[in-house]
Each structure stands twice: as C-alpha cells, then as structure tokens.
Amino acid sequence: MTVKPFAITLEIGSSLANKTGSWRVERPVYVDRLPPCSNACPAGENIQQWLYLAEDGSYEAAWRQIMRDNPLPAVMGRACFHPCQTACNRAAVDETVGINAMERFLGDRALSEGWSPEPAGPATGKRVLVVGSGPGGLSAAYHLRLLGHEVVVYESSPLPGGMMRYGIPSYRLPREIVEGEVARIESMGVRIVCGRTVDDLEATMRDEGFDAAFLAVGAQRGKHADIPAGDSARILDAVTLLHDTEDHEPPALGRRVVIYGGGDTAMDAARTARRLGAEDAVVVYRRTRERMPANVEEVQDAVDEGVRLKWLSTIVGTEGDVLTIERMELDADGFPQPTGEIEELRADTVVLALGQEADLSLLATIPEVAVADGVVAVGADMMTARPGIFAGGDIVAGARTLTDAIGHGKRAARAMDAWMAGHTLERPARHALATPERLNTWYYADAPHAVRPRLDAARRTSTFDEVVGGLDESTALFEARRCMSCGNCFQCDNCFGVCPDNAVMKVDEAHGYRFNYDFCKGCGLCVQECPCGAIEMVPEES
Amino acid sequence: MAVRFYQVGSFAVGNRLANRSDRTVQSDAERANSLTSGHRACQGCGEALGARYALDAAMRATGGQMVAVNATGCLEVFSTPYPETSWQLAWFHSLFGNAPAVATGVAAALRVKGRGDTRVIGQAGDGGTVDIGFGCLSGMFERNDDVLFICYDNEAYMNTGVQRSGATPPAARTATTEAVGANPGNPFGQGKNMPELAMAHGIPYVATATVADLHDLEDKVTRAMEFRGARYIHILVTCPLGWGSAPSDTVRVARLATQTGLFPVFEAEHGEVVRSSPIRRPAPVEDYLRLQTRYAHLFDGQGNPARPDVIAHLQAMADRNIAKYGLIEEEVSSS
Numbered sequence A: 001m002t003v004k005p006f007a008i009t010l011e012i013g014s015s016l017a018n019k020t021g022s023w024r025v026e027r028p029v030y031v032d033r034l035p036p037c038s039n040a041c042p043a044g045e046n047i048q049q050w051l052y053l054a055e056d057g058s059y060e061a062a063w064r065q066i067m068r069d070n071p072l073p074a075v076m077g078r079a080c081f082h083p084c085q086t087a088c089n090r091a092a093v094d095e096t097v098g099i100n101a102m103e104r105f106l107g108d109r110a111l112s113e114g115w116s117p118e119p120a121g122p123a124t125g126k127r128v129l130v131v132g133s134g135p136g137g138l139s140a141a142y143h144l145r146l147l148g149h150e151v152v153v154y155e156s157s158p159l160p161g162g163m164m165r166y167g168i169p170s171y172r173l174p175r176e177i178v179e180g181e182v183a184r185i186e187s188m189g190v191r192i193v194c195g196r197t198v199d200d201l202e203a204t205m206r207d208e209g210f211d212a213a214f215l216a217v218g219a220q221r222g223k224h225a226d227i228p229a230g231d232s233a234r235i236l237d238a239v240t241l242l243h244d245t246e247d248h249e250p251p252a253l254g255r256r257v258v259i260y261g262g263g264d265t266a267m268d269a270a271r272t273a274r275r276l277g278a279e280d281a282v283v284v285y286r287r288t289r290e291r292m293p294a295n296v297e298e299v300q301d302a303v304d305e306g307v308r309l310k311w312l313s314t315i316v317g318t319e320g321d322v323l324t325i326e327r328m329e330l331d332a333d334g335f336p337q338p339t340g341e342i343e344e345l346r347a348d349t350v351v352l353a354l355g356q357e358a359d360l361s362l363l364a365t366i367p368e369v370a371v372a373d374g375v376v377a378v379g380a381d382m383m384t385a386r387p388g389i390f391a392g393g394d395i396v397a398g399a400r401t402l403t404d405a406i407g408h409g410k411r412a413a414r415a416m417d418a419w420m421a422g423h424t425l426e427r428p429a430r431h432a433l434a435t436p437e438r439l440n441t442w443y444y445a446d447a448p449h450a451v452r453p454r455l456d457a458a459r460r461t462s463t464f465d466e467v468v469g470g471l472d473e474s475t476a477l478f479e480a481r482r483c484m485s486c487g488n489c490f491q492c493d494n495c496f497g498v499c500p501d502n503a504v505m506k507v508d509e510a511h512g513y514r515f516n517y518d519f520c521k522g523c524g525l526c527v528q529e530c531p532c533g534a535i536e537m538v539p540e541e542s
Numbered sequence B: 001m002a003v004r005f006y007q008v009g010s011f012a013v014g015n016r017l018a019n020r021s022d023r024t025v026q027s028d029a030e031r032a033n034s035l036t037s038g039h040r041a042c043q044g045c046g047e048a049l050g051a052r053y054a055l056d057a058a059m060r061a062t063g064g065q066m067v068a069v070n071a072t073g074c075l076e077v078f079s080t081p082y083p084e085t086s087w088q089l090a091w092f093h094s095l096f097g098n099a100p101a102v103a104t105g106v107a108a109a110l111r112v113k114g115r116g117d118t119r120v121i122g123q124a125g126d127g128g129t130v131d132i133g134f135g136c137l138s139g140m141f142e143r144n145d146d147v148l149f150i151c152y153d154n155e156a157y158m159n160t161g162v163q164r165s166g167a168t169p170p171a172a173r174t175a176t177t178e179a180v181g182a183n184p185g186n187p188f189g190q191g192k193n194m195p196e197l198a199m200a201h202g203i204p205y206v207a208t209a210t211v212a213d214l215h216d217l218e219d220k221v222t223r224a225m226e227f228r229g230a231r232y233i234h235i236l237v238t239c240p241l242g243w244g245s246a247p248s249d250t251v252r253v254a255r256l257a258t259q260t261g262l263f264p265v266f267e268a269e270h271g272e273v274v275r276s277s278p279i280r281r282p283a284p285v286e287d288y289l290r291l292q293t294r295y296a297h298l299f300d301g302q303g304n305p306a307r308p309d310v311i312a313h314l315q316a317m318a319d320r321n322i323a324k325y326g327l328i329e330e331e332v333s334s335s
Helices: A036-040 A046-053 A059-067 A074-077 A083-087 A099-113 A135-146 A177-186 A199-210 A238-246 A264-275 A296-304 A400-418 A472-481 A494-498 A524-527 B046-062 B074-079 B100-113 B126-131 B134-142 B194-200 B214-222 B245-259 B285-289 B293-298 B308-325
Strands: A028-029 A127-131 A152-156 A192-195 A212-216 A235-237 A256-260 A280-284 A308-309 A313-317 A322-330 A335-348 A349-352 A390-391 A504-506 A511-514 A535-539 B066-070 B089-094 B118-126 B150-155 B205-210 B231-236 B268-269 B272-276
Touching: A036 A046, A036 A083, A036 A099, A046 A059, A046 A099, A046 A127, A046 A472, A059 A074, A059 A099, A074 A099, A074 A177, A074 A400, A074 B066, A083 A099, A099 A177, A127 A135, A127 A192, A127 A199, A127 B308, A135 A152, A135 A177, A135 A212, A135 A400, A177 A192, A192 A349, A199 A212, A199 B272, A238 A264, A256 A264, A256 B308, A264 A280, A264 A296, A264 A349, A296 A308, A335 A511, A335 B150, A349 B118, A390 B231, A400 B118, A472 A504, A494 A504, A494 A535, A524 A535, A524 B245, A535 B126, B046 B074, B046 B118, B046 B150, B046 B214, B046 B231, B046 B245, B066 B100, B074 B118, B100 B118, B118 B126, B126 B134, B126 B150, B126 B194, B194 B205, B205 B245, B214 B231, B231 B293, B272 B308
Parallel strands: A127 A152, A127 A212, A152 A192, A212 A390, A235 A349, A256 A280, A256 A349, A280 A308, B066 B089, B066 B118, B118 B150, B150 B231, B205 B231
Antiparallel strands: A028 A535, A313 A322, A322 A335, A504 A511, B205 B268, B268 B272
16 A cells, blocks of 8 residues: 555545536437428428538438438429528528529439439339329329339320429420439339320229329419400410410410419519510519519519519400500508509500419219319318328419429328328427527528529520529538528537536537536536527426 | 638537538547536536636647646636546646746746646636736746746636625626615726736737637637747636526627627737737627626616616727727728
C-alpha cells in the first residue's frame, strides 16, 4: 500500500459517480414531426426525407423515396402547383424551398440515367382493372403492381397520359417526359390498352375476370355556358382546343381570341392561343384577379406572354365578331353581381373555360354507385358503394389537381389490396405537425431561393418549347440544402454541443443521438437550441 | 457576399455535410470533455458550458499539453467536491484571489523544468477576476507571463447567494443591490470593464465571447494559444440562478446580450481592437431584460416597461457599444 501524503485520505473519484439525472422532472425526447410540406402534399410525399437524401448528392435514393408515393416525379416537378411550397416554413426566414424544382431535377435525372422502379411484388393472383391512364389511373396501376397484382389499364384515347397529355400544354409539360414516365410504369408489367373505351364497367369486369376496378376517367368534357349567340359566332371549349392542339389539328382561332373563365385551363387556353398565332388573347372573368382560381404563377406567366386579363366581366351575348360584355361588381360576400353597364369586345373566337365534367355513363348499370353533379361518392378508402369498385381523380370530390389524383391512386391501391385480401386498411396515425414556432431559425444561414431559368417571352409566344428550365447540379444541391428539415433531426450536432452536462451521446450517422438520462438534468437547453424542433420535453414519471 | 452553402451555415455546432474543419471541436464525439458529466452545476448552467467549450478547444489546440489553474468559485465548487472531480485534464485549485499568480508560478515552474511546451490556463469567475483576483491578474498582465486567463463572467457572486460584483451590470438586482424604492438595482456608473482594463495593459491578445457563439469562442481560444505571453478572454456565461432566466434559455439570453449590443464581442491585439462580431439580428434591450427576473423591477407584471428611464439608460449603453465597436455593419450595396 502506498503511503499517502498528509491530508489526502481518499482515492480520487470521478463525478461520474454522481448521477445527476435524478434531479430531472422533465426529460427530453427525440421526435419526428410532420413537416408542413408533407402535410400539404396531396400525394403524401415524404419531402423532408427525400431532400435530406438529395442534400449529400444521393439523388437516386432521393428519387426512390419520391417513388414510394409518386411514380411521376418528372411530370409533377413541372405540373404540380406545389402546395408544399406554399406551406414551407422557410418563407419566414427568406423564401420557400424550391421543392417542385428539386422534384423535377430528380425526375429528369432518373429518366436520363434510366433508373428503374422497384420490381413488382410477388404475384397475388388478383387481376385489377384501371379505367383511364391519367395521373390517377397510372398512380393506382403502379402501386397495385408494386403490391403484386396484375394490372390492366384501359384508355379510350389513342395515347396514354390523360390530362397530362391532353389537358396540360406541352410548353408546361413536354411529351417525352410523360412518355418516359409512362413507359417506366409499363416496364413493371402494367398493361396499358389504348383506344379501348369501357362502356359498361360491370360487364367488362365480369367478362374479363377482374377482381376489382379503379375508375379514373377524368373530367374530359368542357362545360358550356348559356350565351345567346348568333349563327356566325365561333365558340369552342378549352378542352377541345387543348386536345386538338395535342393531336396536331389545332382549330383556326383567328387574330382576336377571348377566353371565358378564370381557372388554370383558361390560362392554358390563352397561352396556347398566343402560340397558335392569336395576336390578342383576352381572358374574361367575372371576379377579380385575387379571386380567380388559377394558380398565381400561371397567371403571371400568361401576362408575361402578352395575355390580357379583363376582370369583373361576363359575356352576356355574342353576334358575329362582337361580344357584349357586362361589367360586374363584387358584393359584400365576394359574389359578382351585374351592374347593367355594357360594353363591346371584338373576337374571332370565344373559348369557354368554365370547368369540366366527367362522362360516367359506364356506371349506368351499377345504380348503387351514387353520382351527383358529375362526382362519384367514395369513402375515405376511395371505394364506391359497390364493393370492389374504387374511384379517384377528377371524378371524385376534391381539389381536382394532378397531384390529388396521384394521391387518390396511391390510397385506392392500398385499400384495394387490403379489400382483395379480405381485410380493411389501418392508416397509421399522422405525426403532430412541425409548426414554425418550434424552429430556432437563428441557425439557418440566409440562402435565397435558386431560381429556375425562364424562357424569353419572345420565344414563348411563338413555340411550344418548355418555358421553365430545370436546375443544374450545383443549384439543385444548394436548393436541397435550404431545407430546414422541420421536425426531423438533420444531425447538426447542436444538442450534442449545447448540453452543459455532456448528457447527449452520438450513436452513428444513421441513428443520430441518444440522451444519457443518468446525467441529463432536464434543463431543456437542447430543445430550445434544436434548429428544427425535433426534441421535446415530456414529464418524468414520478 | 458569398452564399453560405449549408442550411445551417456556420452557426450550428456541426453538420453532417460540413467539412470537418468547419465543424466545432464540440461536434467531435472524441472531444476532450474537460468538464465531464456528474458535476453539480445548476440546470442549464452557462458557466459549465462555457468552461467545457473553452477548455476543449484549448485541449485540441495544445494537443492536451496544458494545465488549468482554477480560482475558488462556482466552477470549482460544483466540479470538485472532494474526493470527486469532473475535470479530465491537469487541474489545479487555488484560493479565490490568487489564481493568476498561481498560474504564473506553474508556467515558470514548467519553463524551468524544460517543459515550456506545456501551456497554462488560469480561470475564474467574475468575482475571482474583476474583484478579488484583480491585483494578481494585473501583475500577471504587466509581467506578460505566458498564461491565458479566462474569466467566465456570470455577473455576480452566484455560488454564495448572488451578491454584486464589479462585473454586475447596472440595474441588475442582486442580494446586495435590491431594487428598493427609486433605486434601480445595481447603480449606474460603477463596476469595471475588465476587457478594456486588460487591453489597457497592452498584452498580446484580449477577446470577448459568449456561450451563444460556439464557433467564435473556439476560434478565439485557438487564436489565443498561438500567442506567447499574457492573454485574456472574457466569456459571458448565463446564470439561470442569479439572472432568473429559464435554464432552457441559457444560450438564448447570451445571444440577446450580443444582439442588443449590451455585450460587445470583439478581439484586440496589443491593446487595439482588431475585429468585432457584427450583430446579425438587432434587438432592443427590453428583449434581453424581459427574460431575466433580475430586471423584473423594470417591468410591470405584464411585461410593459415600468421604468422606461432605466431601460432607456441601458439602451443608451448598448447603442454606445454598437457605435464604439462597429457592431452594425453599414449596408453594402450588393453587385
């Protein structure tokens, strides 16, 4: 035994013997919250997760994460109205993250690199009919195929794609993109039969031995307004205009074109009219610009291309090339009311863009499937009143966007899979929302949005070339890294650094961090300094 | 201005995407942890945090070849109740008032033994630095002894029950400066500006830092170790107990001290300021004061100013710092 110096009688001990965790009344826990982007995505994409993967250049993994929910990233990276960006928390710091541009970048890269989707699941022996090859039908077909079902898609048009081909002009969505992504779905074993119209759903299912059907025929018929018109008036609807333009048989519009309506289709029709040679394209809409349903960016693009907008106006009659327009005003409830003030407007053609409706005659033999106002009634699982028949896209109540249709297809596919197996689908509980007040934005560097290049206006009105360009690799990486990762740890090491008690441990890159509750005093500093709100305090059990 | 590439820029402790060299010492799982777990500091203690930040950075800068000399005070009491200790480096406890002199002696002894490559850090709270240890510290500066002295400034004698020190700011309530009647708490016009006193000695390096900017703090400790001779770093460390702030707000409060201008962050070489940290998100002093019950007498129960005269006086001090140290950058036209 060593002889100890005077006054030292005890071995030196470490404070690690003192378990300060006993002081704690609340403990921090790591949580995953639902970011507002994903919450807003009609297709239910896990956006934060795929941006996280893209941030370090793992583009294929990021694309595969998108493909878990949406089989058409290159299409949606162009045509989606990105409610995710409207919801993005980064708006409070500088500008929202360019999620849509990132999705396009990943979708395009998948096409150019030829990444193939996950293979179809093991065969289930079930056979499913999908009616319509628009985004809803293709989404359902893709997800059903992943689950191992045999899928046949019947499409009445000569080419697949539905509104992606016949509704959205090619300057917004080039056709080779649609074709590339459709071909990829076919490569998984989905059979798409074009030029095949289903007139009687029940008979088709019975005769061809389908176990279930997903109905996504879309709203293909333009609605007409009751406008008193003389013989010589030239009136057509926007759906026909877009469809015939796609079929390379564009109608002769003349020099002056009036488009009647204020939705996205009205903007598409007006911009298409400009490209077909109309020198003057005027959108007539009965309310104000603020109240028009068209997407704000679409309206701006139309204005940039020389489309004129005429607000608070209705067409009350047409004779020859003269339109009679009545000025409207908004009442206290925001509804347009006639004022009796009349003016005239000259037009060679009037294009009606007053909404679309579906042709649902194929359901005539199935009376229990309720159809009202062109909308098929479905439950939360997208199933109609007839077991085994599901519906989605523009023929069910909802926002009627491409992205909604993709979400419907996914939801229906999972419900159909469960229904065919004889059980009902349990949807997992949604995580609590990652709200902006939970963020500590101090830690995010100022980083403005990487803007996608836009085609010069001069070229835009003469060609159907794509207007909005894509991100290149450096801008894409930058854009992905602007994601604040709301509600989900992105491994910034702040908790590990700011703990005065050294009570946060690093596990590894895949698993982040772990609290050492032996020493955590429950001060909550890690919660406060977590940039993305991925830690919360919970009461300690007494 | 160059666009910062990472979503957390250089503000967070680390980031999986950042280069190793851009991450802090604290982000390293193999950091020294000079002050390890099990210490008895209060919840959310800014001094425990600041000491680990500073010493881990110094341990990396010296390759672990260093000795710390610690004055009596909170930092010593909560870390080393005999026979336990939280220190994981060569550590030496001295009296309350003589830590700078002991550090001088350690440095001299090392030099005599031919171990001048082993560096010495003296450390104390604001009481041990500004008040009781000031004579020894001034001597250490004057002799330009090869010691980095770090003051962890929590602005009062916290360990003994929150009594006023020479570093207690005006208007703060302490046990010895109660806000009674018209008295605003600690009187204006008293106390010492220790960083400027250090600069007045003309020593090679003086810097201020806070626990709210880890990158800055580590850079300064690392920079200090590049000099020989007397160096001084003054680190503002939030004291939830004495300041009456929430333990979870320790970094937030320190950040507001800098963003209001009340605590200027700068560095000086040979008596001249060479760099100051610009304010990124300017805030009025009320934002800082409201979070601390030591200033509760300046507000009514609803958080509205009850003593606008005192608050205006504090704001004037902050504005003076902003002007003096150039804390708000003039708008530079971007090209």
